[in-house]
Amino acid sequence: MKHLLAAVMALAEDLSLETVLQRVVESACQLVDAQYGALGVAGEDGTSLSHFITVGIDEEEHHRIGDLPTGHGVLGLLLREPVALRLNPLSGHADAHGFPPNHPPMQSFLGVPIRVRGAVFGSLYLTEKKGGGSFTVRDEEFVTTLAAAAGVAIQNARLFEAMRRREQWLQASMELSMRLPSKSQDPRDLIVDHALAPSGAALAVFATPAQDGMIARCEAAAGERAGEIVRQSVPVSLTVLHSVLETGKPVLCEAADLVDPEKAEGLGAALVARLSPRGGEPSLLVLCRAPGADGFHPVDLDMAEIFCTHASLTMELAQGQRLREQLVLFADRDRIARDLHDVVIQRLFAAGLSLQSLRRYTMEDSAQERITDVTRELDEAIRELRDTIYSLRADAQEEVLSSRIVRAVQEGTRASAFTPRLEISGPIDSDVPDKVAEHLLAVIREGLSNAVRHSDADHIEVAVAAIDNRVRLAIKDNGRGFAHPLRRSGLANLEQRAEELHGTLDLKSAPGKGTSLVWTVPLA
Structure with missing residues (x-):
């Protein structure tokens, strides 16, 4: 009885399920002087073994024997009929199937089912009582009592394992929630x-x-x-x-x-x-x-x-x-656009007027031409700055069209080895309605796709302008060109989009001379 109590106490020393199962087998062997012991864990179907833990057979013997049992013969009988079983000789039972090659001989046998909360968890198998002879009724009682204690210990180990799993999941969930990804982290x-x-x-x-x-x-x-x-x-x-x-x-x-x-x-x-x-x-x-x-x-x-x-x-x-960062970006763009409009453009305009006033101080043709050229450059700079202001002004609630155009061009030419030239002019962000904008972006993507994939071009120009109550898109490349351009289904789609908005598509291309696409539709 003292040995039984010691065996039961040993089961409570660790809450790891694998350790508990190993100690159950070791304690059972010590309790009834068995040379070999094993614990088979029932699989999900309840008729086969998913795990098999042994005592008394070393690694070398395991290797020589081969695969572990899966629940055939007498071992499976205890799963199908979970009652204690004592045999001597083991081979004399009708369900005995013999042993695989290199398996040590075994005569005496004691098998006891292990239940956890009323359900069969597996079975204890003990063989070869030391000193010879058979396992006794007292041995069966001791092992049955140990199996009952083992059922409680296994349940506790399962609960501990479940608690540990929950803790790991919750820890991972908390860390995930706290690690708000930066721009570089998806x-x-x-x-x-x-x-x-x-x-x-x-x-x-x-x-x-x-x-x-x-x-x-x-x-x-x-x-x-x-x-x-x-x-x-x-x-x-x-x-x-x-x-x-x-x-x-x-x-x-x-x-x-x-x-x-x-x-x-x-x-x-x-x-x-x-x-x-x-x-x-x-x-x-x-x-x-x-x-x-x-x-x-x-x-x-x-x-x-x-x-x-x-x-x-x-x-x-x-x-x-990301939305907050975008709002900050939009606010910064508004500030830059305001500074450009209120300060830089005004200074350039004043400089242009001052330059024009110089005409009365000289009548030389070369000087007059130079003044005209510089004035024209200042006017061009002012126009480009205004275009930049239009592209910088943003609605705080959504991405502006000019930004979407820039992104569409970047994405459409990502596979190319060069950067296209992009020009945006006019009130693109404020005057182009949503329906026209969606068609415009689709045409940009399709037009660039054709230019990048089919033309072998190394230079592409994209110009988008909102002027005279119309939006005009021009895409030009220096690629190989092609004959009968509108026979291509993708380009025919561009013409269909223009017609849907009561606009036009002008497509010019010839072999070896590149391609020019001009897509124009009314804004209203």
Whole structure:
């Protein structure tokens, strides 16, 4: 009895589940003088073994024996019929299947089920009673009592493990919320980085589902194979995707059930959760464990949902920060525009008038011509400054059209090795209505796309002007040109856009002579 109490006390010395299971087997062997002991943990189906912890067999013997048991024969019988079982010889039972090669011989056997809160957790297997003979009824009683205590210890270890998991998830959520990304940090990268450790995943992916729901684009990834899939579009299971997006609840599955088997190679269990920032489209957080690793715990399912709530908040805060920075930028632009208008232009204008007054002091033709040239340059400088003022003036609530034009030109020529020349003139930001602006931006993108991808040009000029109640876009390149330009579908679309707004498209191109595109539409 003293040994039994010592064994029970030993189970309470550590709250790590793996340590508790190891001590259960060691204590059982000591308690009944068994040479070999093992604890088999029941799998999710309840009829097979997912883990097998042994005592008495060293690493070399394990290697010679090969794979661990999975629940066949007498070992599986205790899962199907969870009652204590004593045998001698072990091979005499009808369910005995024998031993694999290099397995040590075993005659006497004692098996006892372990229950946790009434459900079968696994079984204790003890063999080869030291000194020979069979395990006794007293041995069975002792091990049954130890198994009951083990059930309590395992439950406590599970609770501790769940608490530890929750703590890790909450810590990651708090750190994520506190680390508001700077300009150089994408919040999506922060999300996958912080999700990796608490989930125990080998791969964390931030994905955005396409409109048709059949493809998800991997926007950010962390962990193994992250570099292979980031910025890739992957077909996904509609069943899983719809369940997550419609219910908002995380879903557990296998990676092979989520994506194509080829894409799922090297991945095991998967957890898919939804992120729903206000004012944005829903996204997905996908966590995958390595093949053969334990599946996700129910706690992971609950905490992933909480983590995604914090992640969505982080995305909202990042968006808010960007908007605040944009407001500061707009205010600074207004100040610069005001200074340019009130100070610089007035000084240039005064300088031009003073220069004109010099004409009466000289009648030489060369001097008169020089005064005319300098005056013309001053007028040009004033015009360019006014254009700059127009592009700097901004509505505090949204990005102005001139800024969107600049961004469209930058994005449209990002793949080229040169920088295009851009000129914006007239009241672009104040006079161009939204409908015309959207068509204008689309034409800029399409026109630049053709110039960059098809013309082999090394110089492109883009000019946008709002004048005489019309907006005029001109795109010129020095590329190879082409015959029958409007036969191209993209360019035909530009003509259709002009006609829709009661405007015109003038397109001139010839092989070897570049291309000139002029798109003009009325503002009203």
